[in-house]
Amino acid sequence: MTLTTELMPFEEAMARFDPVLGLEVHVELNTASKMFCGCPTAFGAEPNTQVCPVCLGLPGALPVVNGAAVEAAVRIGLALNCQIAPWCRFARKNYFYPDMPKNFQTPQYDEPIAFDGWTELDVDGEPFRVEIERAHMEEDTGKSLHVGGSTGRIHGADYSLLDYNRAGVPLIEIVTKPIEGTGARAPQVARAYVAHLRELLLSLGVSDVRMEQGSLRCDVNLSLRPDPGAPFGTRSETKNVNSLRSVERAVRFEVSRQAAVLAADGHVVQETRHWHEDTGETTPGRSKEQAEDYRYFPEPDLVPIAPPREWVEELRAGLPEPPREHRARLQAQWGLSDLDMRDVVGAGALPLVEQTVDAGAPPQAAKKWWLSELARRANERGVELTELPITPAQVAEVQALVDAGRVNDKPARQVIEGGLAGEGTPEEVVSARGLEVVSDDSALGAAVDRAIEANPDVAQKIRDGKVAAAGALIGAVMKEMRGQADAARVRELIIDRLS
Numbered sequence: 498m499t500l501t502t503e504l505m506p507f508e509e510a511m512a513r514f515d516p517v518l519g520l521e522v523h524v525e526l527n528t529a530s531k532m533f534c535g536c537p538t539a540f541g542a543e544p545n546t547q548v549c550p551v552c553l554g555l556p557g558a559l560p561v562v563n564g565a566a567v568e569a570a571v572r573i574g575l576a577l578n579c580q581i582a583p584w585c586r587f588a589r590k591n592y593f594y595p596d597m598p599k600n601f602q603t604p605q606y607d608e609p610i611a612f613d614g615w616t617e618l619d620v621d622g623e624p625f626r627v628e629i630e631r632a633h634m635e636e637d638t639g640k641s642l643h644v645g646g647s648t649g650r651i652h653g654a655d656y657s658l659l660d661y662n663r664a665g666v667p668l669i670e671i672v673t674k675p676i677e678g679t680g681a682r683a684p685q686v687a688r689a690y691v692a693h694l695r696e697l698l699l700s701l702g703v704s705d706v707r708m709e710q711g712s713l714r715c716d717v718n719l720s721l722r723p724d725p726g727a728p729f730g731t732r733s734e735t736k737n738v739n740s741l742r743s744v745e746r747a748v749r750f751e752v753s754r755q756a757a758v759l760a761a762d763g764h765v766v767q768e769t770r771h772w773h774e775d776t777g778e779t780t781p782g783r784s785k786e787q788a789e790d791y792r793y794f795p796e797p798d799l800v801p802i803a804p805p806r807e808w809v810e811e812l813r814a815g816l817p818e819p820p821r822e823h824r825a826r827l828q829a830q831w832g833l834s835d836l837d838m839r840d841v842v843g844a845g846a847l848p849l850v851e852q853t854v855d856a857g858a859p860p861q862a863a864k865k866w867w868l869s870e871l872a873r874r875a876n877e878r879g880v881e882l883t884e885l886p887i888t889p890a891q892v893a894e895v896q897a898l899v900d901a902g903r904v905n906d907k908p909a910r911q912v913i914e915g916g917l918a919g920e921g922t923p924e925e926v927v928s929a930r931g932l933e934v935v936s937d938d939s940a941l942g943a944a945v946d947r948a949i950e951a952n953p954d955v956a957q958k959i960r961d962g963k964v965a966a967a968g969a970l971i972g973a974v975m976k977e978m979r980g981q982a983d984a985a986r987v988r989e990l991i992i993d994r995l996s
């Protein structure tokens with residue numbers, strides 16, 4: 498995809514225009530079964546093994562609403578400070594597409610289960626309030642795999658394969674009201690909102706919110722206007738932006754693109770746009786002028802949903818501690834500074850650090866692993882921390898090896914490296930790579946003798962009583978032994994020999 502778009506540098510665009518954001522997030526619920534049938538929802542099963550007459554839309558099959566999905570929807574609504582509808586329905590959204598075997602989808606349309614809420618996030622340590630328009634229930638479509646052709650899209654493909662395992666998986670769509678007042682922080686606000694939502698949903702335990710597996714997907718709406726008092730400009734809707742980093746990049750790109758269009762007296766077209774992860778660009782998709790008429794009508798095969806008030810209040814009372822409060826509590830427990838905590842949160846590492854601490858690692862050590870060594874590895878691979886093939890429990894295990902004096906700091910990084918390379922558990926990597934600390938006197942003694950011989954002036958200082966000089970000899974032994982020497986024992990051996 499080549500760039501044919503004029504762009505205005507972001508800073509210049511922000512000096513001339515005021516951005517208005519809107520974010521639509523689709524979350525796949527982690528219910529055991531689908532929205533309207535009993536089929537399992539596990540990710541990654543063999544294609545078309547998790548299907549039945551209901552989710553395949555076979556004649557005569559009748560749907561039944563999944564109670565667990567309704568409960569999750571209400572809890573999400575409550576966590577977003579929404580009103581919960583005393584009565585609402587599903588609608589039928591009619592369209593033909595191969596990944597939707599019923600030829601209609603069954604979402605909530607004008608009667609969402611939750612509406613009119615708000616949530617407060619941290620943007621660079623400052624609170625920022627986002628108003629929520631609605632959170633409604635719907636179902637996912639199947640998946641098409643377009644084979645042949647270079648883009649993976651349907652155009653140019655030789656043939657397409659269809660997997661209906663995902664058809665009917667419960668989804669919640671969370672839609673913000675227009676987000677104003679971000680100014681030049683629009684990209685950070687968008688990212689912080691999605692990160693915040695992910696954290697919130699994770700705390701509710703309603704979804705595994707794995708952006709890389711598509712269980713949390715984001716559409717980014719953006720428009721520009723000349724100044725904050727002006728009416729909203731025409732917006733574009735960038736579909737399926739599926740990582741935090743991409744959300745930020747997509748906003749930046751659209752700001753620069755739309756600013757260039759407007760500055761040249763052009764019109765921003767109201768359209769959906771495709772996001773290209775590789776180039777960081779958006780390209781035109783479907784124009785809203787060609788939008789289909791979905792002929793929505795209330796779904797006649799499903800009874801309305803009328804959550805009893807007492808039940809809603811019960812669910813409200815049972816909500817977990819909200820993430821911001823949770824963070825404040827962890828920060829106090831861990832004794833981290835504001836800056837440290839901001840680093841952890843900003844890196845998207847809070848749940849990982851927390852799980853590492855829960856698995857037994859000291860907080861400072863857990864933080865250090867995720868923010869330095871593992872952040873560097875994630876960066877090298879161009880992935881999020883959560884996508885690294887290592888678990889918090891394994892990181893805690895590496896730290897336990899360090900704390901037990903079995904592995905030194907530097908070799909511990911190789912244990913991590915081995916873990917990421919799929920060489921097994923930390924114990925297995927330590928033994929396969931021979932990384933354990935050497936405290937055996939014969940091996941250490943020989944290295945100490947060589948260090949003394951190679952550094953006679955240092956040795957003399959120690960003989961003269963300047964024990965602090967031993968550091969240089971310990972360093973030499975460490976270097977020779979690839980960081981694996983037992984430093985305390987080496988020190989004892991040096992002092993023994995030179996006093």
Ligand SMILES: [Zn+2]
Nearest residue numbers: 534536549552
């Ligand atoms: Zn089914």
